[in-house]
Amino acid sequence: GQNIDQPTEMTATEGAIVQINCTYQTSGFNGLFWYQQHAGEAPTFLSYNVLDGLEEKGRFSSFLSRSKGYSYLLLKELQMKDSASYLCAVRLSGAGSYQLTFGKGTKLSVIP
Amino acid sequence: KAGVTQTPRYLIKTRGQQVTLSCSPISGHRSVSWYQQTPGQGLQFLFEYFSETQRNKGNFPGRFSGRQFSNSRSEMNVSTLELGDSALYLCASSLEAAGSRETQYFGPGTRLLVL
Numbered sequence: 284g285q286n287i288d289q290p291t292e293m294t295a296t297e298g299a300i301v302q303i304n305c306t307y308q309t310s311g312f313n314g315l316f317w318y319q320q321h322a323g324e325a326p327t328f329l330s331y332n333v334l335d336g337l338e339e340k341g342r343f344s345s346f347l348s349r350s351k352g353y354s355y356l357l358l359k360e361l362q363m364k365d366s367a368s369y370l371c372a373v374r375l376s377g378a379g380s381y382q383l384t385f386g387k388g389t390k391l392s393v394i395p
Numbered sequence: 396k397a398g399v400t401q402t403p404r405y406l407i408k409t410r411g412q413q414v415t416l417s418c419s420p421i422s423g424h425r426s427v428s429w430y431q432q433t434p435g436q437g438l439q440f441l442f443e444y445f446s447e448t449q450r451n452k453g454n455f456p457g458r459f460s461g462r463q464f465s466n467s468r469s470e471m472n473v474s475t476l477e478l479g480d481s482a483l484y485l486c487a488s489s490l491e492a493a494g495s496r497e498t499q500y501f502g503p504g505t506r507l508l509v510l
Contacts, residue, residue: 316498325399325485325501326438370438382428382451383487383499387437 285309287386289371294392295361303356303389305371316383317345317356318370326370329356358391366393397422399488399502407508413474416505420467420488427469428499429461432483441484444469473507481509 286308295301307315314333318326332338332347332354344357358365368388375382400419408414420427428451429441440453444463461471467488473480483506487499 318501325503328498328500331498372438382440382443382453383430383438384440385430385438 285373285375285384287371287373287384289369289386289389291387292390292392294394295358297361297363297393297395299361300357300359301361301391303358303369303371303391305354305356305386307352307354307371307373307386309373309375309384311375312349312373314374315345315347315354316372316374317343317354318372320368320370320388322367329369361393363393363395366391399486399500401484401486401502401505403505404503405506405508407510408476409510410476410478412476413472414476414507415470415472416484416486416507418469418471418486418488418502420469420486421490421500424488424490424500425467426489426499427463427467428487428489429469429471430485430487431455432485432504433481438485441471476509478509481507483507 289305316331317329319329320326330338330345332345337346342359347354368390370388371386372383402417426445428443430438432438441455442461443451447463458474463469483504485504486502489499
């Protein structure tokens, strides 16, 4: 089966840096996505990694190590609006297929 | 460019009834996927459609079905509703699927409550 693990909850202080980890064990791999989901809203795309290394996009960075089945999302200069759930998702390989398997999400609370 | 739209946004049904949810993808997007989101299980993949063909199906019972029309709009149907079907149903569309960086864009979801 597919298994994606991430911490259930995290708390961090406004202005600080937080790292949200994700480990995965899946039958096939064709990319890893991070999504942000505010309460009551749809998930919105943050980042995509398919090769090992760091992808940076403004205050958000995402890292991938395929050999370790590991990724993290790094949020810098935290703002109150960053309080949300962060979802790690793996796209499984396979011809003509777009299927994302999600972790259960990490609820991040940013405190003053 | 308009985003993914889903109708209805909220729905209340009783056990045993059936329900049909609708999704209109972003213009030009041909891949449409459906997910169920519950507090306990998180986001779970239901199925994916591309050019009116179901390409992938998750581990859900046959009561869950879907289809896609020639204009890429998609519907999903749940028959013989159970209390456990209460969830947020999310639709996501993407421009192209296998082998690309293209991400999926999610709609606002339909919140279904089964009484």
